[in-house]
Each structure stands twice: as C-alpha cells, then as structure tokens.
Amino acid sequence: MEDEKKYIKMENVLNTINRKYIALPEHEVKRNNRIVDQVVGDILMAMKKQNPLFKTMFERKFYGGSFYDGIKVGKPIEFDLDFVLNLPVLIKPVVEVGDKPGFVQVRITEFDKLLNQPEQYRKYEKLKPLFDDKMFLSTEKVLRWMERTVNLALNELGRSKDGTVRFNVKLPDKNLVMYASVAKCHPAFTLKLISEDGSIKLDIDLVPCFQFGNTQWPKGQYRRNPMPQKRDKFLVVPKKPKPKCQNIDRYWRLSFQEQERELIGGCQNNTLKPALRLLKKLRDRHNHAVASYHIKTVFLWQVSELEPEKWRQPLSKIFMMMLKKYGDMVKNKCIPYYWNKNFNMIGHFSDVTLNDIANTLANIIKIIDRYVDEDPFVVAKYLIEPPEIEKLRREPDVLGKKHARPKYEPLAAPVSNHVTESTIPSTPASSQWCRAS
Numbered sequence: 001m002e003d004e005k006k007y008i009k010m011e012n013v014l015n016t017i018n019r020k021y022i023a024l025p026e027h028e029v030k031r032n033n034r035i036v037d038q039v040v041g042d043i044l045m046a047m048k049k050q051n052p053l054f055k056t057m058f059e060r061k062f063y064g065g066s067f068y069d070g071i072k073v074g075k076p077i078e079f080d081l082d083f084v085l086n087l088p089v090l091i092k093p094v095v096e097v098g099d100k101p102g103f104v105q106v107r108i109t110e111f112d113k114l115l116n117q118p119e120q121y122r123k124y125e126k127l128k129p130l131f132d133d134k135m136f137l138s139t140e141k142v143l144r145w146m147e148r149t150v151n152l153a154l155n156e157l158g159r160s161k162d163g164t165v166r167f168n169v170k171l172p173d174k175n176l177v178m179y180a181s182v183a184k185c186h187p188a189f190t191l192k193l194i195s196e197d198g199s200i201k202l203d204i205d206l207v208p209c210f211q212f213g214n215t216q217w218p219k220g221q222y223r224r225n226p227m228p229q230k231r232d233k234f235l236v237v238p239k240k241p242k243p244k245c246q247n248i249d250r251y252w253r254l255s256f257q258e259q260e261r262e263l264i265g266g267c268q269n270n271t272l273k274p275a276l277r278l279l280k281k282l283r284d285r286h287n288h289a290v291a292s293y294h295i296k297t298v299f300l301w302q303v304s305e306l307e308p309e310k311w312r313q314p315l316s317k318i319f320m321m322m323l324k325k326y327g328d329m330v331k332n333k334c335i336p337y338y339w340n341k342n343f344n345m346i347g348h349f350s351d352v353t354l355n356d357i358a359n360t361l362a363n364i365i366k367i368i369d370r371y372v373d374e375d376p377f378v379v380a381k382y383l384i385e386p387p388e389i390e391k392l393r394r395e396p397d398v399l400g401k402k403h404a405r406p407k408y409e410p411l412a413a414p415v416s417n418h419v420t421e422s423t424i425p426s427t428p429a430s431s432q433w434c435r436a437s
Contacts, residue, residue, distance in 0.1 A: 007316040010368075010376040014315050016398050018274045021384050022281050024067075024076045031171060032076050035178060036204055039167050039193060040081060043180075046153035053126045054149050057085040059211065062235070064257045066292055069264060070273050073280045079204045082235065082255075083146075084211050088124055090114060093137075095216040100241045101343035103251040104218060106137035106210065136250040137210070139238035146208040150182060150189050167193075176200070209235045209255065218254065223339045226304075231258045256339055263303050264296070270311035272299060275318040279326060281383050282364070288357050290330075294345055298326045300338040320368070327361035330354055 040061065048055035065080030066072040087093045092109045108131060114121045130141045157165045169176040177196040182189055191204040211233045217225055225232070236252035245251075264272065279295050302325060303311075311318065329335045330346070333354050337343040346354065364382050371378040376399060380389045392398060 004317055004320075006373050007320050007368075008314055009316075010372055010379050011314050011316040012398050013376050013380060013392070014278060014319055015274075016392065016395070017281075017380060017383050018278060018315070020392075021388060022073055022277050024072060024074075029076045032079075032200075032202060034171055035169050035176065035193065035200070035202060036079055036081075038169050039178060039180060039191070040204065040206075042157060042167060043150070043153050043191070044083075046156040047149050050152035050156055051149040053124065054085075056123045057087070057127075058083060059086050060084045062209075062257070064255075065205075066296075069261055069296075071264070071276045071280070071292075071296065073277055073284065077202050079202065080207065081204055082207045082209045082237070082257075084209055084235065087137075087210060088114070088120065088127075090117070090120060091124075093212070093216075095212055095218065095236070097218050097220050097222070098251070100245070100251060101340045102337060103241050103253055104236060105250045106236060106252060108135040108137070111135060132249065136247075137252070138249045139240060139252060140249045142208055142238050146206075147184065147189060150206065154180070154182065207237055209237045210252075211235050218339075221340050221342055223341075225259065227259060227262055231262055233258065254339065260296070260300060260338075263300060266303070266308070270308075271313065271315040271318045272303070272311045274315050275299075275322050278315075278319050278383060279322060282323075285383055286357075286360055288360070289349070289353065290346070290357065294335050295326065297335055297338050297345060298322065298329060301336070304338075320365070323361065324365060327358060327365060330361060331358040 044058075044061065048058065062082040062084050063079065064082055065078075067076060067079060087106075087108075090113050091111045092113075094107050094109055096105045096107055098105055111128065111131075114124055130137060130145060132138050132141075154165050157167075159165055164179040164181045167178045167180060169178050178193050178200070179196070181192050183192055184190075185205075189206045191206055193202040193204065194200065212235075214225055214228050214232045217234065225234075235255040235257065237255050239253040240248050241251050241253075264276075276296065276299050279298075280292055283290055283295065299322065302322065331354075333344075333346065333349075333351070335345045337345050368379055377389065377393055380392055384392070
C-alpha cells in the first residue's frame with residue numbers, strides 16, 4: 001500500500017511523457033487517415049470492378065492493428081487493413097480446430113450444391129480454385145488471387161512506367177498528390193505511399209481475411225466469445241504457423257481483433273491504454289524482442305480479472321501494477337494466449353533471453369521503488385532518451401517547478417541487445433505450452 005501511495009509522485013511525469021513523447025500528433029493522425037481512406041477507397045472500387053468474385057464476397061474493410069486500437073507507439077505511418085470476405089453459406093464452410101493453437105482450417109463440405117443453383121454458381125464459379133484437392137481453403141491460393149486482384153486494380157487506375165499510381169487526395173486545407181506502389185510481404189500486400197515532395201510516407205498492409213459467426217466459434221479449449229450479442233464475428237487470416245508442417249497451406253490464423261478492441265476500450269475514461277503505451281515504450285527503449293501483441297495480452301488477462309473501475313485509478317499506479325504483472329509473466333516464462341490459455345506465447349524464447357528481460361524489468365521496478373520518493377523523474381530514463389529527460393526536467397508545469405538532476409546516480413538497468421519485435425511472430429506460431437500452475 002505504501003508503494004502505491006508513493007507512485008503517485010510520478011503521476012505528472014508519466015502523463016507528460018505519454019502526452020508529449022508517445023501520443024500520436026493529432027494533426028498527423030487526421031491527415032494520414034484522410035489519405036488512407038481516399039486511396040484505399042479508390043483501390044477498392046477498382047478491385048471490385050476487376051474481380052467479380054471479390055466484389056461478391058467482399059463485405060467490409062476492417063482497420064486493425066495498434067493504431068486503430070489507440071495503443072500505437074511512434075508516428076502514425078503504418079496501417080493494417082483487412083478486406084473482410086464471406087464464403088457462401090450454401091456450400092457450408094466449416095472451421096476446424098487443429099493441432100496448432102491459434103490456427104484453424106477451413107473446409108467446404110457441400111460445394112456441389114452450387115451446381116443446382118445456376119444464379120449462385122455464376123457468382124461463385126471461380127471460387128473453387130481457392131481450395132485444394134480436399135476442399136480446404138488454401139492460404140497460398142488466396143494470397144495469389146488477392147495479389148492478382150490488387151495488381152489488376154492498380155493497372156486499372158493507371159500505372160506509370162515506374163510501377164507507381166498517382167492519387168489526388170483532397171484535404172480540408174489543400175490537395176495532395178500521392179504515389180502508390182505495392183510490396184509483397186505475407187500475409188499482406190504493403191501499399192507504400194509517398195507524397196509528391198517526399199515529406200509524407202505511409203505503409204498500408206492489405207490483408208484478405210474471411211469472417212465467421214458464433215456458430216463456427218472455435219471449440220475445445222478456446223475461450224467463449226465474451227460478447228456474442230455485440231461482436232458475433234471472428235476472422236481468419238492467411239498467416240502460416242511456424243515451424244513449417246504438413247499441409248501448411250491449410251492453416252489460417254485466428255483473429256479476434258474486434259473482441260479485443262472492445263475489451264481494451266471497454267472501460268471509459270481509464271488509464272489502461274496510456275499504461276499499455278508506456279510499457280511498449282519501455283520495451284522499445286530496451287530493445288526487447290517482445291511483440292506488441294504479447295504485451296497487449298498481459299492487459300487482456302487483467303481486464304478479465306479486474307473490475308472496470310480499477311482502470312480509473314491514477315496512471316502511475318496502473319503502470320506499476322502492469323509492469324510488475326508483465327515482469328512476473330516473463331520471469332515465469334509464460335504469457336498465456338488469451339483465447340487459449342494452454343498456449344504459451346513466449347514459449348519459443350530461449351531461457352537466456354527471458355531471464356535477461358525478467359532481470360531488466362525487476363531491476364527497473366527495484367530502482368523506481370528505491371528512488372521515486374527522492375526523484376519522481378526516475379522512471380523517465382526507462383522510457384525516453386537522455387536529451388528528452390533533460391528537457392522534461394526543465395518544464396515547470398510537470399511538477400510545478402524546474403526539477404534538477406538528482407545528486408545520486410541510479411543503478412543502470414541493462415540494455416539488452418535482443419532482436420527487434422518485427423523479427424518475431426506477434427501471435428501464436430509454435431506448439432509451446434504453459435506449465436501447469
């Protein structure tokens with residue numbers, strides 16, 4: 001309890017760091033959103049025109065990822081966009097849970113029924129090539145089909161000799177010229193945008209996915225849908241498990257993004273998202289090879305365990321509570337997948353790596369506990385760079401006065417040299433299981 005009381009002394013420091021060094025610039029967010037909406041809108045229209053099957057199956061676009069979850073750290077220049085598709089109910093697609101947690105297979109049981117309905121058959125006659133010889137939906141075939149569709153759309157919009165497409169984007173105060181090109185990076189096709197003067201660069205990952213309703217919700221050891229009335233759909237994404245396995249093209253990764261967004265954002269006026277962003281910033285500062293989804297999962301577990309009003313406590317208290325929870329999970333070498341608790345999301349990490357990260361986190365907690373009474377800025381060294389810390393200390397509005405550097409020198413937390421987040425899977429990828437507790 002005493003620790004919790006003293007953490008409040010760094011409340012203004014954490015809020016200022018979150019506001020000035022982590023939160024995304026509002027004007028850039030609005031501008032980039034307009035650019036993405038207009039460019040994607042034009043491409044989507046062209047895709048529907050060039051591919052009748054895509055037009056028939058397309059239901060909606062879903063903006064996923066940390067940017068739209070409100071937990072992005074860094075500039076608003078990367079976007080995740082799912083093209084949500086529907087398979088016809090008539091052919092009775094079935095979602096089958098396999099031996100790899102977080103992945104399923106999609107099998108068609110009655111495709112021949114289309115033959116008895118000419119009108120439906122005309123709509124879906126080119127659907128069968130997306131399945132293998134056993135009528136399992138193939139990730140590889142769907143990705144190739146989507147690649148062709150995107151390229152046909154860009155050709156329709158008028159590709160230049162260098163392979164780029166010009167887009168005229170209307171903003172409230174001016175018009176922009178953006179040039180688009182495509183780079184392939186499974187499971188997405190990255191649409192790379194650059195403004196005419198080169199000052200704006202955006203990456204949009206376009207991902208084809210299929211949606212299913214509650215009746216197909218994964219069974220067995222999977223968590224039930226926590227909001228079946230409000231969010232009754234889940235997605236499957238064409239991302240393959242690692243390591244490679246037999247019939248790997250049949251595996252689709254489960255995605256419960258809409259439910260997770262609701263869980264993370266369900267507590268109004270809370271400090272959950274700021275605390276999550278701070279932990280991601282700490283991760284980046286120490287170059288730990290822990291994916292954003294792993295940290296988000298730590299919060300998902302706490303959301304299910306705590307009452308909503310708990311998240312309305314001061315940011316300093318929530319930050320330290322979650323830092324300790326995160327540290328404990330790493331120390332125990334297990335962050336259970338929220339939707340299937342038997343799967344360990346960090347099970348593929350080496351003991352050396354996990355021990356290194358756990359020791360770093362424990363050291364950070366120890367130093368904050370030891371010095372926060374004397375120096376509320378002690379937490380800053382684990383979140384921002386030294387020049388930013390000096391600037392922060394000189395801001396009188398943080399603590400009501402300029403705060404000089406303390407005379408003591410806090411123990412230095414080791415800065416790990418692990419690989420970056422982008423080199424590791426952000427969702428279940430291997431058959432690692434949590435130890436029984």
